[in-house]
Amino acid sequence: MHRTRFEKLKDDLIGEAVLLILKDNGPINFKSLAIKLKKMASTERDTERRSALSAAVAEVDQKGQGPAKACILTS
DSSP states (O other), X not given: OOOOHHHHHHHHHHHXXXXXXXXXXXXXXXXXXXXXXXXXXXXXXXXXXXXXXXXXXXXXHXXXXXXXXXXXXXX
16 A cells, blocks of 8 residues: 555654653543644644644544544554
């Protein structure tokens, strides 16, 4: 599967958010990840990164629905 540059950026930003949560000794779950991504997006100046952060929030929100909602993300 070939991922686009945008998809790679989105995945990198999700990873960055996870690392920031871990640095703060926070729980890694869909809710905390969505909150961190939204916070990152609110301070991001680069339009491409802000767009990728918004897409990451949408992906995390979508994956956090249903039976998997209580699952903890792992690397």
